[in-house]
Amino acid sequence: MSDGPSPRVVGESRSVNGAFGLLAWVVGLAYFFPVFWMVLNSFKSELDANASPKLFFHPTLDRYRDVTKSTTGLLSFGEAFTNSAVVVLVSTLIVLTLAIPAAYALAIRPVAKWRDVLFFFISTKFLPVVASVLPIWILAKNLNLLNTRMALIILYTGINLPLAVWMLRSFFREIPRELIEAAEIDGAGLKGQLTSIILPMAAPGIAATALLCVIFAWNEFFYAVQLNPVQGSTVPIWVTTNISTRGDFLAKLSAASVLACIPVVLAGWIAQKRMIRGLAMGAIK
Amino acid sequence: MEAATADTKIAPTRAPRKRRTAEEDERRLARFMISPSLILIAIVAAYPIGYAVWLSFHEYSVRVPGLSRGAGFRNYTNALNDSAFQSAILNTFIFTAASVFFELILGVAMALIMHNATRGKGVLRTIVLVPWAILTVVTAITWQTIFEPQLGFVNTALRGLGLPGGNIVWLGDKPYAMIVLVIADVWKTAPFMALLVLAGMQVIPNDVYDAAKVDGANAWQRFTKITLPLLKPAILVALIFRTLDALRIFDLPFVLTKGTNGTNTLSFEAYQQLRENRLIGLGSAMSILTFLIVMIVSFAYIRFVGGNIRGLADEGGR
Numbered sequence: 206m207s208d209g210p211s212p213r214v215v216g217e218s219r220s221v222n223g224a225f226g227l228l229a230w231v232v233g234l235a236y237f238f239p240v241f242w243m244v245l246n247s248f249k250s251e252l253d254a255n256a257s258p259k260l261f262f263h264p265t266l267d268r269y270r271d272v273t274k275s276t277t278g279l280l281s282f283g284e285a286f287t288n289s290a291v292v293v294l295v296s297t298l299i300v301l302t303l304a305i306p307a308a309y310a311l312a313i314r315p316v317a318k319w320r321d322v323l324f325f326f327i328s329t330k331f332l333p334v335v336a337s338v339l340p341i342w343i344l345a346k347n348l349n350l351l352n353t354r355m356a357l358i359i360l361y362t363g364i365n366l367p368l369a370v371w372m373l374r375s376f377f378r379e380i381p382r383e384l385i386e387a388a389e390i391d392g393a394g395l396k397g398q399l400t401s402i403i404l405p406m407a408a409p410g411i412a413a414t415a416l417l418c419v420i421f422a423w424n425e426f427f428y429a430v431q432l433n434p435v436q437g438s439t440v441p442i443w444v445t446t447n448i449s450t451r452g453d454f455l456a457k458l459s460a461a462s463v464l465a466c467i468p469v470v471l472a473g474w475i476a477q478k479r480m481i482r483g484l485a486m487g488a489i490k
Numbered sequence: 491m492e493a494a495t496a497d498t499k500i501a502p503t504r505a506p507r508k509r510r511t512a513e514e515d516e517r518r519l520a521r522f523m524i525s526p527s528l529i530l531i532a533i534v535a536a537y538p539i540g541y542a543v544w545l546s547f548h549e550y551s552v553r554v555p556g557l558s559r560g561a562g563f564r565n566y567t568n569a570l571n572d573s574a575f576q577s578a579i580l581n582t583f584i585f586t587a588a589s590v591f592f593e594l595i596l597g598v599a600m601a602l603i604m605h606n607a608t609r610g611k612g613v614l615r616t617i618v619l620v621p622w623a624i625l626t627v628v629t630a631i632t633w634q635t636i637f638e639p640q641l642g643f644v645n646t647a648l649r650g651l652g653l654p655g656g657n658i659v660w661l662g663d664k665p666y667a668m669i670v671l672v673i674a675d676v677w678k679t680a681p682f683m684a685l686l687v688l689a690g691m692q693v694i695p696n697d698v699y700d701a702a703k704v705d706g707a708n709a710w711q712r713f714t715k716i717t718l719p720l721l722k723p724a725i726l727v728a729l730i731f732r733t734l735d736a737l738r739i740f741d742l743p744f745v746l747t748k749g750t751n752g753t754n755t756l757s758f759e760a761y762q763q764l765r766e767n768r769l770i771g772l773g774s775a776m777s778i779l780t781f782l783i784v785m786i787v788s789f790a791y792i793r794f795v796g797g798n799i800r801g802l803a804d805e806g807g808r
Contacts, residue, residue, distance in 0.1 A: 223608075225603075225606055225607075225608075226607055226608045226609055228603070230607075230610070230614075232599075232600075232603060233603070233614055233617060233618060236600075236618070236621070236677070237617055237618075237620065237621075239621070239632055239633070239636065239677065240620050240621060240624070242632070242636070242643070243624070243628075243632055255635075255641075256641065303526050303527045303530065304527065306523035306524070306526075307523055307524045307526075307527040307528075309523060310519075310520035310521075310523040310524050311524065314516055314517075314519065314520035314523070315513070315516060315517055315520060316517075316520045316521070316524065317517070320792060322524065322528070323792070324788070324789070324792055325528065325531065326527070326531060327730070327731075327734060327788055328531070328535050328536075328539075328785070329531055329534055329535035330731070330734040330735070330738070330784070331539075331734070331780075331781045331784040331785045331788070332535075332538060332539055332542060332738075332777060332778075332780070332781045332784075333738050333740065333756065333757040333760045333761075333777050333780050333781075334738065334740060334757070335740065335757060335760055335761045335764055335765070335773075335777070336538065336542045336760060336764065336773070336774060336777030336778075336780075336781075337538035337539075337542070339541070339764075340537055340538040340541035340542065341534075341537075341538055343541075344537060359530075359534070360534065362530065363530055363531060363533070363534030363535070364534070366527055366530060366531060367531065367731075368731055370527060371727050371730075371731070372686065372689075372724075372727055375690075375723040375724055375726075375727050376689070376690075376693060376724075378723065379690075379693040379723070380693075395519070406693075407693075409689050409692035409693065410689050410690075410692075410693070412689070413685055413686065413688070413689035414689075416619075416685065417682070417685065417686075420619070420622060420623055423623070424623070424624075424625055424626070426625065426626065426627065426741070427740075427741070441625050441627075444625055444627075444628060445625075445627055448627070448631070455631070455635060458628060458631065459628075459632075462624055462625060462628045465624075465625065466620060466623045466624060469619065469620075469623035470616055470619070470620060470623065473615070473616045473619040473623070474612070474616045477612060477615040477616055478612065480615070480688065480689055480692060
């Protein structure tokens with residue numbers, strides 16, 4: 206594992222560290238158990254999945270075959286993944302493009318009434334989602350955006366923007382002011398300050414923010430099912446098409462969820478590498 | 491450049507106004523950097539809110555679609571006198587307090603473990619995210635099967651180990667349904683908290699720890715005296731966003747319990763009226779009341795706790 210220089214406190218006695226590491230693994234595995242259970246179910250027959258829990262069964266890939274071949278619904282596996290990938294990536298990019306300058310202005314540049322501005326940002330999160338679906342549906346219909354990826358891209362950008370601005374602002378504030386001032390004295394413009402100091406130093410924060418946006422957008426269900434029930438719909442909708450009111454569906458649903466999780470796990474893997482501090486602050490000072 | 495302090499109320503006392511125009515330019519630039527985001531938020535947030543307010547002051551014919559008349563505050567008084575809505579207020583606050591509290595503890599613990607783990611750090615950090623990556627509907631169904639009274643894993647294990655509680659009908663009994671709801675939510679969203687806290691840990695400089703080491707501080711002292719205060723900004727951001735989402739929780743109770751056995755929440759009640767009962771006026775009034783409750787909580791939060799967000803960052807401005 207390329208962990209980089211460990212930021213951990215050095216010189217702690219070795220046994221304490223060992224015990225801590227072991228504890229970490231035990232907690233992690235216990236926490237992971239329901240996921241493990243879901244993965245197991247995805248390799249079972251429906252009969253085994255819905256019977257009393259047992260560890261030994263005849264594993265099968267049939268559920269994966271079932272869910273990936275498009276049958277009942279109009280939404281196919283490939284379509285859903287393409288739609289989700291486009292919507293998630295584009296919306297996350299827009300969020301970062303909008304949120305980085307905004308957070309920078311709120312954290313470092315003087316903005317009058319910054320508190321009101323921050324409050325305004327989270328006002329998107331006051332209304333129950335069910336109440337905002339109808340007006341947004343009408344708006345999307347009038348703009349001919351129903352069943353398009355564009356509708357979800359705009360919506361997910363709006364949903365993720367508040368958190369991104371708040372988070373990035375808190376990370377930008379952690380950057381020592383002297384570093385920015387030093388760069389200013391050296392004649393670095395806004396662009397120079399951003400690329401040479403702010404972005405590298407806040408890289409772990411930016412990676413975490415991007416990851417949060419990706420996961421939120423990847424999993425969003427309510428708006429997607431209302432605005433894009435058929436065309437341009439996303440992975441969560443595809444996953445739930447495996448839920449049926451007749452007969453058992455747990456194994457199939459598990460297989461679909463496992464597939465739906467894989468891209469998120471990949472994103473997490475990429476992001477966590479960036480989250481090991483890029484430029485340690487101590488190293489600069 | 492003392493004037494770079496974000497709070498303009500402080501700025502004039504600190505900075506002699508020698509270069510007024512430069513400061514004006516800065517201000518204009520800052521406004522320019524923020525406005526695109528503000529405009530987008532206004533479209534996505536303000537329009538639905540205004541629309542819901544309008545709906546909440548009208549009542550609608552169930553038979554003739556689109557037929558409506560003004561209702562004054564009738565929808566609001568009806569909502570406030572509705573016993574289901576009253577219990578939803580209480581349940582929502584119980585749920586929010588319990589789940590956010592346990593998420594915070596678990597999230598910080600997870601972040602510490604991930605930060606300090608010596609082996610398999612990358613795997614650990616990725617694995618921990620998985621519960622959060624699973625669709626809520628699927629999470630809810632998974633928990634349903636785990637807590638199923640006859641064949642579920644929990645009761646099977648409890649009975650097998652001869653422990654009490656093996657016959658509890660988890661989702662069908664009053665205190666237990668809420669407990670399962672909280673467990674499911676904590677399990678799902680603790681990674682969100684952990685991720686935010688972990689990212690916050692990355693910006694704590696090493697030399698702070700080294701200095702404390704020299705001073706002979708032990709691990710616990712270093713955690714409470716250094717890590718925690720420096721993490722406060724990140725934790726506060728995580729807390730408020732979790733609180734906002736928990737106060738509006740809908741999908742978990744919808745799938746897990748259908749709002750029965752003391753698990754109906756504000757959003758769930760609004761959904762019931764808007765969608766199931768087709769009482770648009772009443773449902774919108776409930777939504778706006780929820781909106782107000784969430785707004786008051788956030789406002790109080792920013793007033794009383796949020797002040798620290800800035801205060802801390804300024805004092806800590808090494």
